[in-house]
Amino acid sequence: xxxxxxxxxxxxxxxxxxxxxxxxxxxxxxxxxxxxxxxxxxxxxxxxxxxxxxxxxxxxxxxxxxxxxxxxxxxxxxxxxxxxxxxxxxxxxxxxxxxxxxxxxxxxxxxxxxxxxxxxxxxxxxxxxxxxxxxxxxxxxxxxxxxxxxxxxxxxxxxxxxxxxxxxxxxxxxxxxxxxxxxxxxxxxxxxxxxxxxxxxxxxxxxxxxxxxxxxxxxxxxxxxxxxxxxxxxxxxxxxxxxxxxxxxxxxxxxxxxxxxxxxxxxxxxxxxxxxxxxxxxxxxxxxxxxxxxxxxxxxxxxxxxxxxxxxxxxxxxxxxxxxxxxxxxxxxxxxxxxxxxxxxxxxxxxxxxxxxxxxxxxxxxxxxxxxxxxx
Numbered sequence: 570x571x572x573x574x575x576x577x578x579x580x581x582x583x584x585x586x587x588x589x590x591x592x593x594x595x596x597x598x599x600x601x602x603x604x605x606x607x608x609x610x611x612x613x614x615x616x617x618x619x620x621x622x623x624x625x626x627x628x629x630x631x632x633x634x635x636x637x638x639x640x641x642x643x644x645x646x647x648x649x650x651x652x653x654x655x656x657x658x659x660x661x662x663x664x665x666x667x668x669x670x671x672x673x674x675x676x677x678x679x680x681x682x683x684x685x686x687x688x689x690x691x692x693x694x695x696x697x698x699x700x701x702x703x704x705x706x707x708x709x710x711x712x713x714x715x716x717x718x719x720x721x722x723x724x725x726x727x728x729x730x731x732x733x734x735x736x737x738x739x740x741x742x743x744x745x746x747x748x749x750x751x752x753x754x755x756x757x758x759x760x761x762x763x764x765x766x767x768x769x770x771x772x773x774x775x776x777x778x779x780x781x782x783x784x785x786x787x788x789x790x791x792x793x794x795x796x797x798x799x800x801x802x803x804x805x806x807x808x809x810x811x812x813x814x815x816x817x818x819x820x821x822x823x824x825x826x827x828x829x830x831x832x833x834x835x836x837x838x839x840x841x842x843x844x845x846x847x848x849x850x851x852x853x854x855x856x857x858x859x860x861x862x863x864x865x866x867x868x869x870x871x872x873x874x875x876x877x878x879x880x881x882x883x884x885x886x887x888x889x890x891x892x893x894x895x896x897x898x899x900x901x902x903x904x905x906x907x908x909x910x911x912x913x914x915x916x917x918x919x920x921x922x923x924x925x926x927x928x929x930x931x932x933x934x935x936x937x938x939x940x941x942x943x944x945x
Contacts, residue, residue: 588681590658595651595689599640602647606639607632623715631715634708638830641701644693648686648868649899652875653892655682660888665880676939679876686872690865698861699833706831730755734817739765741813743785745778753780758787760813761795769795773813780817787811829857837861852920856913859924860906867906867928873935874899880942902931 610632618628656678659665665678732743740763745755758778762771775790790811793801832840837858844851878891906927913923 583677584681587655587659587678588685591651591655591682591685594654594658595647595685598647598650598654602643603636603640606636606643610635610639618715627711627715631708631711634704634711637697637701638705638708641693641697644864645868645871645899645903648871649875649895652682652872653879653895656876656879657888657892660879678880679873679939682872682876683869686869687865690868693868694834694861694864699835702831702833705828709831729757732817734815739763739767739770741815743778754778760785760787771795772801773811775811778813780815782818783815785813785815787813829854834858834861852916853914855920856910856923859920860910863924863928866925866932867902870902870928870931870935871899873932873939874902877935877938877942880939898934902927905930 611629614628614631614635656665659678729744729746730748732745734741734743742761742763743755744759746757748755755778756776758773758775760771760773760775760778761769762773764770772793772795773787773790775787777788778785779788780786787808788810790808791805792808792811793805795801829837832854837854841851841854841858844854875895878895879888909918909923909927912918913920
């Protein structure tokens with residue numbers, strides 16, 4: 570009985586052992602890539618600005634705001650490299666051979682890395698995703714402020730959409746109950762202009778506002794001056810059309826609406842509903858939301874891909890070729906995932922297919938390779 574109990578504990582010990590080694594490689598590679606990306610982004614950010622326009626502290630701040638997004642993007646690469654490092658080490662030390670000789674399949678070594686990668690993936694989308702959303706939004710705002718000397722903020726809620734455009738001359742807050750698909754036309758619009766460092770100086774209401782080159786064209790507008798000593802209603806003016814200067818462009822508006830990564834995953838469902846209620850298409854956000862939910866499985870499939878070509882003993886040779894094939898297949902799956910995302914955003918394939926087909930296909934492909942090499 571005691572011997573049987575000891576034998577029953579071996580698989581669990583193996584899982585802990587393989588899991589510990591996988592975490593060692595994963596966090597080691599994560600730290601290494603983080604340092605590398607900080608250095609690369611620091612140089613890139615320093616080159617964007619003319620000498621003397623921003624301080625080193627401001628450049629470093631932009632770099633640290635940008636790096637989480639870069640790290641989040643390369644997580645599939647870190648996953649496959651971690652698996653490659655783990656199973657190459659196990660093969661060279663003959664630990665997989667020992668595992669097989671003890672009557673255990675080498676597939677035992679897969680369980681811990683696979684489950685840990687899913688757990689890490691869940692942690693990424695629940696913890697790191699909101700951080701990336703906040704830092705990327707802050708990075709864009711600061712970058713625009715340093716380069717253009719102005720900021721623009723776009724938000725959508727159940728009450729409609731709010732937009733703030735800024736310049737050295739002052740700020741303008743815009744509210745609209747609805748908009749067209751790209752935000753270039755707003756409906757039931759209210760604009761309140763604020764003096765630089767002061768209070769409101771003008772209020773405008775219009776049925777429609779259309780964004781054109783360098784200004785908003787307002788239709789059926791009424792303007793009230795908000796200056797001390799003046800009666801706003803008595804001094805109000807009505808216009809069939811009215812131009813209001815703007816530093817925004819159609820591209821700015823489209824980018825503000827079209828970057829799902831700037832919205833935390835916890836707020837995405839509410840944001841999608843607000844987009845649809847405001848008249849925008851939320852398909853990009855739906856695809857992104859589903860792809861984030863599928864991210865843990867996709868990362869786990871990267872681990873299986875890395876394992877599939879490196880679980881064989883190094884005495885069989887061609888180790889470098891196997892590593893190269895694994896990396897190429899991982900990049901191929903990543904490309905297919907991005908291509909499926911584009912097809913999903915364009916409405917060519919259903920949202921769920923775009924998000925879940927690549928990770929499921931990658932997992933099944935890697936399992937097929939592993940089972941063939943292990944048993945066949």
